[in-house]
Amino acid sequence: MEHAPHGLLEGLKPGDAFFSSPVTTLLGRGAAHECQTADARPQTLDDAARALFDTAKQQGHPDPIIMGLIPFDHADSARLFIPEELLREAPGTFEQYPPGVPLETPTRTITPEPAPGHYRQAVERALTLFDTTALDKVVLARSLRARIEAPVDAQALLKRLVSINPQGYNFALPTGERESLVGASPELLIRREGHRVIANPLAGSIARHRDPAEDQRRAESLRVSEKDLREHALVVEAIVAALRPLCHTLEVPEGPEVIATDRMWHLSTTLEGELADPGMTSLAVAAALHPTPAVCGAPWQDAHQAIKALEGFERGYFTGLVGWCDATGDGEWAITIRCAELAPDHVRVFAGAGVVPGSSPQGELEETAAKMRTMLDAMGLDYEDDATNTTA
Numbered sequence: 001m002e003h004a005p006h007g008l009l010e011g012l013k014p015g016d017a018f019f020s021s022p023v024t025t026l027l028g029r030g031a032a033h034e035c036q037t038a039d040a041r042p043q044t045l046d047d048a049a050r051a052l053f054d055t056a057k058q059q060g061h062p063d064p065i066i067m068g069l070i071p072f073d074h075a076d077s078a079r080l081f082i083p084e085e086l087l088r089e090a091p092g093t094f095e096q097y098p099p100g101v102p103l104e105t106p107t108r109t110i111t112p113e114p115a116p117g118h119y120r121q122a123v124e125r126a127l128t129l130f131d132t133t134a135l136d137k138v139v140l141a142r143s144l145r146a147r148i149e150a151p152v153d154a155q156a157l158l159k160r161l162v163s164i165n166p167q168g169y170n171f172a173l174p175t176g177e178r179e180s181l182v183g184a185s186p187e188l189l190i191r192r193e194g195h196r197v198i199a200n201p202l203a204g205s206i207a208r209h210r211d212p213a214e215d216q217r218r219a220e221s222l223r224v225s226e227k228d229l230r231e232h233a234l235v236v237e238a239i240v241a242a243l244r245p246l247c248h249t250l251e252v253p254e255g256p257e258v259i260a261t262d263r264m265w266h267l268s269t270t271l272e273g274e275l276a277d278p279g280m281t282s283l284a285v286a287a288a289l290h291p292t293p294a295v296c297g298a299p300w301q302d303a304h305q306a307i308k309a310l311e312g313f314e315r316g317y318f319t320g321l322v323g324w325c326d327a328t329g330d331g332e333w334a335i336t337i338r339c340a341e342l343a344p345d346h347v348r349v350f351a352g353a354g355v356v357p358g359s360s361p362q363g364e365l366e367e368t369a370a371k372m373r374t375m376l377d378a379m380g381l382d383y384e385d386d387a388t389n390t391t392a
């Protein structure tokens with residue numbers, strides 16, 4: 001017998017918006033009201049969301065929900081919209097989702113942007129900044145661009161993603177006439193359910209291994225890695241500092257757990273709080289936290305400056321936010337990682353890694369290669385660069 005969420009994904013058409021999480025599955029069709037904001041500062045996002053809800057209510061929309069994509073950089077534009085039609089289903093039990101046929105994506109060329117050598121050099125430069133500036137951590141990213149023979153089917157790709165990451169934040173949102181951003185993020189920035197907020201930052205990672213004993217050994221090494229625990233603590237500290245003033249109570253566990261995705265082990269902390277102002281929407285809380293040191297670094301300004309100086313490409317929506325917010329303010333915003341930009345003639349896959357004192361350029365290069373495998377595997381794209389020994 002077919003479970004309901006399978007039905008929802010079965011109905012996905014080009015141009016639809018899809019978001020699934022451990023608590024809900026949404027499929028948005030069309031855009032009754034939409035807004036491409038001038039920038040992504042918290043006030044701009046709040047104003048844009050209010051205006052969208054006001055218009056929807058004036059036009060008699062019974063239960064408007066905003067879906068959207070928020071860029072990494074506050075200076076860039078966010079896309080928020082209220083779908084014309086919204087289909088919603090209870091928690092997606094994608095655990096038994098049939099994996100379907102593996103995708104094949106014939107490619108003409110695959111080009112790393114920037115090149116692996118550039119990436120290693122950026123990490124090396126970041127390491128020197130730790131000695132000469134206030135910088136404690138910076139997340140440096142890179143991408144792979146594949147020129148393809150035929151467009152990737154977003155629905156088929158999502159089916160693969162939900163089957164391999166059933167507990168993840170799986171999404172596909174249109175970003176243009178024929179472009180979309182599709183991904184399987186493991187990271188929840190914030191969920192608001194009434195007064196309650198939950199954040200689940202991840203930071204500190206190691207690639208998984210196909211041999212179960214080696215895989216476990218890697219998980220254990222991550223659990224006690226001084227470098228990764230330090231990298232993780234910086235993220236939790238920043239989120240606690242941002243959430244405390246917004247919350248009556250905030251529960252902070254003593255240390256992180258180790259969680260798995262299809263390709264990675266991560267250090268993970270779940271924080272739970274009671275909002276002091278229940279009128280604060282999930283979008284406003286997300287905007288107050290974003291970008292955390294999980295995707296930017298610490299201190300924020302120094303890390304942002306280092307990214308702009310060293311990375312060598314525009315992140316756009318990658319390491320931004322994807323999610324939804326309803327008219328009561330409830331909603332979820334996940335971090336747009338483990339994602340790919342789909343266009344008719346190319347796909348582009350992104351990944352970043354946290355650099356702290358003690359990081360190695362080759363190690364971070366390999367970590368980004370391992371993170372990219374989630375999307376590369378799902379699309380049936382074969383690619384290995386100088387970061388080969390990650391993906392055993």
Ligand SMILES: C=C(O[C@@H]1C=C(C(=O)O)C=C[C@H]1O)C(=O)O
Nearest residue numbers: 203204205294337351352353354
């Ligand atoms: C930036 C990415 O991941 C982030 C960086 C992590 C790390 O450095 O350990 C872990 C999870 C994410 O917060 C990515 O997957 O591209």
